[in-house]
């Protein structure tokens with residue numbers, strides 16, 4: 001089949017945009033489709049971009065366009081807390097111990113436009129959004145996508161980057177294992193009086209963790225996970241009452257705080273697709289896996305999918321093999337197990353740290369203190385957080 005494109009990516013979220021750029025960087029001709037206009041997205045989240053994912057943004061020329069909006073994470077402090085009382089037994093990860101920041105904080109409403117501009121500038125990518133996909137047909141010979149206006153596009157491979165409710169995954173009959181947490185997360189940004197020094201804090205309360213993530217310009221982003229009912233109540237508070245409750249949980253170390261962005265609430269679930277491939281189809285990002293934000297790894301997993309896919313694409317193009325053929329099995333083997341392990345780890349952390357059981361609470365406090373004293377264990381966790389362990393795709397390497 002003489003196809004219009006090598007790859008059609010459906011979904012221009014952070015992972016779809018990155019997948020299109022990564023594959024185009026390796027020489028593929030890519031068509032990128034989204035049902036919504038990427039310019040109109042309202043996302044108040046900020047992402048902790050792991051050091052390895054940030055290396056990919058450097059290779060793709062995105063990091064330089066983010067300019068003054070990138071805040072390196074110099075240190076991470078993890079504490080077991082209760083309102084008004086943060087445990088004196090904290091775990092402390094200093095990035096000078098591993099020779100550089102473990103990650104960088106970037107606001108999604110800065111990152112997505114930066115990715116979008118690169119896509120629009122790329123000669124190898126054609127972006128069409130908003131468009132409505134009428135049908136997709138995948139056969140042993142190739143992929144055809146038909147839009148509502150009856151335009152047809154053909155390609156060798158279809159990439160589903162259409163998020164956690166992925167239509168393409170459902171149409172392929174790929175099952176998911178799903179566990180809905182009885183938690184939601186509130187995301188917003190606040191300005192503060194005292195400097196954060198690039199330190200990220202994660203304070204564990206009985207209902208879930210409160211992450212304080214340093215941003216540029218003396219600001220922090222929060223991800224406040226709590227029981228769904230508590231989140232609904234907090235979302236219902238007026239700004240002054242919400243700020244007062246947040247300040248009470250944080251304690252006074254940042255001085256006066258003032259909200260600087262709207263609040264958004266996200267339901268939390270763990271969802272893992274049973275397989276990542278089907279005939280001429282691969283799943284990337286939240287279409288394949290969606291996890292608890294406790295360790296800030298969901299996007300990083302998706303970026304690793306994008307980089308792994310780009311390596312598989314590069315090796316097929318350079319050897320003249322069919323892009324949608326046996327090579328996609330390598331992607332499945334590379335990414336599925338890795339992502340399931342990380343998903344299970346974040347699930348376990350969430351359960352451990354939200355347990356109200358006295359002995360478990362004591363054990364985790366002692367555990368935090370033990371890891372804090374044991375340098376090799378700290379180095380291991382730092383490497384995991386930086387996304388530098390395992391078999392790294394080429395775009396994630398320095």
Ligand SMILES: Cc1cc2nc3c(=O)[nH]c(=O)nc-3n(C[C@H](O)[C@H](O)[C@H](O)COP(=O)(O)OP(=O)(O)OC[C@H]3O[C@@H](n4cnc5c(N)ncnc54)[C@H](O)[C@@H]3O)c2cc1C
Nearest residue numbers: 011013014015035047048162163285286296297298299300
């Ligand atoms: C509160 C919270 C905080 C988080 N913090 C972090 C963090 O600090 N670090 C981190 O690594 N991760 C974090 N994550 C996870 C991360 O935000 C997600 O994993 C990531 O945004 C998923 O991106 P995606 O592109 O796969 O999916 P989405 O962002 O869901 O994008 C899907 C795209 O597909 C399009 N689409 C959907 N259906 C169709 C269709 N039928 N046709 C065409 N297009 C379609 C949509 O319009 C959308 O543009 C967090 C998550 C939450 C909930």
